[in-house]
Amino acid sequence: MNAVLVTGGAGFIGSHYVKALLRADETARVTVLDALTYAGHVENLGEAFLDPRLTFVHGSILDAPLVDQVMASHTHVVHFAAESHVDRSLLGEALFAETNVLGTQILVNAATRHHIERFVHVSTDEVYGPLIEGTATEDDPLLPTVPYAASKAASDLIALSAHRTYGLPVCVTRSSNNFGSAQYPEKIIPLFVTRLLRGEPVTLHGRGEHVRNWLHVSDHCAGIDLVRRGGTPGEVYNIGGGTDLTSSELTGELLRLCGADWNSVRYIPDRRANDIRYSMAWDKIANQLGYEPQRDFLEALSDTVEWYRHHHGRWTPLPHTCAVTSPQVLPDAAREPQHA
Template structure:
């Protein structure tokens, strides 16, 4: 099979590409990535040496390029998105353009090229805040912030392509991911990079917001189960991580970074900061055999160690993927 991965040089996408190339039945993988501030081919590591991998620099909004890249691919896994909540509060139009219109461009091309499987990767934030209980795949979407609203809209765009045109679309929604090579704007890499430099970190409000933390490898494994065996037109929650308040998470990071609570500053809560996200993930477990494998504490320690030993990767330089669709990608060596 030939798989197109959008956003494959980003945090989750690059981890997924590396897992994907470990499968014997994958003949070709193409990464389409705009290489914005959070996407870097360095994230792909040794996968760049795999002859099956081709990288193309470009946006999912570029309809002509998407049409060219889509040709010859049997499967599509769509990660490409603007994803940071704080940035969405000030830059909503960009999130709508990339997340909603970009998804429309992709599903349109996928329909024309009769793609056999299209997985749209989304987030638990589309369900909105849940003070108690867990969201199931059948619950209504009640996003709060512009980022979550743009992802909810893109979910519906993708699912509409199945209902209207028969494109075999599945949607995955995961809880908060963490792991190596995540750009330091999300709380874990941001706090770790600051603490390792001896700088303070800031907690919103009283630090009582609850998130479920799932290692990126477990999310990628769940996504691939859906790509291989998910039922078209269905949504699959991918959870099973560890629930922590932001204050409890901060305590873990302080310990691992050798810092103390004097490094923590409390600041007013940000606008529309959902108090808690929670999802049930029985469906993917029962239907596809999904089970998260990484222990949270071990995985978090490994993540901190990665940042400790990769100082140069916290703000890495950008490199182009390839100059044309006809060019063969060659890894860049220093």
Template sequence: MERLLVTGGAGFIGSHFVKRIIRAEDVATVTVLDALTYAGRVENLGTAFLSPKLTFVPGNILDAELVDDLMAEHSAVVHFAAESHVDRSFFAAAAFLATNVHGTYTILDAAMRHGVQKFVHVSTDEVYGPLPEGTATEEAPLRPSVPYAASKAASDLVALSYWQTFDVPVCVTRSSNNYGPYQHPEKIIPLFLTCLQRGEPVTLHGRGEHVRNWLHVEDNCAGIEAVLRRGTPGEIYNLGGGTDLTSRELTGYLLRLCGATEEAITYIPDRAANDIRYSIDWTKASAQLGYRPDRDVEDGLAETAEWYCRNPDLWAPLMRNPQAARLPRIVPAAACAFPVVPAGW
């Protein structure tokens, strides 16, 4: 029935979602549009390529002509495509603004012209900014601290404006920190796992007291599917409900999984604008959509650690290949070298 376009579907969360949704009997076709920058790999889609439903299109969401051609053939969109790593946004803000804001506009504008039936815009809890105490509902003000979060907050507003102005049936999801197999090793969990498995140290910012909510990627994808199917246009849905951990507590789990001791930790000065705590209220998604995350963090981290232990062929090239960190062409060449270092969050 549904002809679904998934932008950024070769990325971490996007590929998990594609592998999930392609099994649905009422989904007739799934087209993945992905620019295959450093964090998007066709290998992430794995067994999805066995399905005759899947079409893969290499391309950038900034390519308005390509986007328009694809949109004409689809009835719904799930929009994952984004630059997403906080530390990278410090030296490549132009790429984040171009992809996350203008790219989102390009997708929305094509969706408006072709009358799509549903548009799910995937965002992040980081748009709410730091919450030393309390919890952000969907009505909380947006107070992003870093260029990445600011670009996502701006894209959220653009998406919602297309509902208000043009009746594009947009829903926005904002999830907490995701983890699981196939995540790029620039992120803290795969970075620490791959370092510890090689007997190398890991670094923590400050005193390791920054708090994040950790949500298994499969739970997030279940929530996104619920929004796609039952979400009300114009509404925002927080998708949390994982486990709150300080960076020190998270590292303790990873040390135990890898048989390492606290001697493997090096503490370094905190980075700029490192928000002390995020917290979102997911009552709305639970009450309205039946969203229920069910992955235990200990089991989820153990499963993730085992995956990285068994699949070095998939992540090792990303640690050493200088082309693995390339940025979109709009970024000056001098800004494209990204050292893979233990960067925290």
């Protein structure tokens, strides 16, 4: 029976993963370590707090003594905790380097000391950089163009170096663009949906020709868990979805689902270093571990819009009074479920 430490488990993807993990019968115990910054909220975990196997620890991966203390009682680590927004990285590169690079180093050091059996480091397709044509495989060079992607590429290499140097059983996953319920409204889908449902305009960069691959968060979580269970230590696994869209094509679908039209769209100059196209192959995880995305894109996108339509209270950042102070383990009174 495994004890799984999930860093960043109160964030968007992390909280979906924790809830999926707790649904697995063989999962003995799950601990979430989360700093509860602007995009992480205990509300994301919702009904998971009803499960006695879940422990919540409020703290940062930069707190080395805390990380060491928590790591000691676990067998597996799934590492989501990261600063992850491109625009924010253009305004504050140091925070991204500190959290994503140094934080990962602190985690792998502790994992090595405590002989962790499995360590999954969750990364992004943005580390490959833009591709005008073709697709990136796990063996392609890392060519990030923005501070966020550079910090993730560095953290990938730190995690993999722990395997090569110390034998830590690390796997790295790199996913395409995620979407789904309870995503903080700064990425394009939740940002556009919440604006359109309020009757506000949305903005497209340049001519709306940037291409991204879209992956529902549940499929991403399933892929990550396949890697946790059966991935080969020292290997990288790309996790993709089945739908490539330009930003204009995506906007058209969101307009339709939100009952808006193109009069709601404003075109603005492209931002700095806005990579025109990402593309990666995910044959490796499909062939070796049996991964296949299950969610139909349009159906999943419709479900996502409906979630935001019926959860108005989650559209704006929650007050930081929801953050838990000492003691670091969430008190029983705060463990009452707040359904996501």
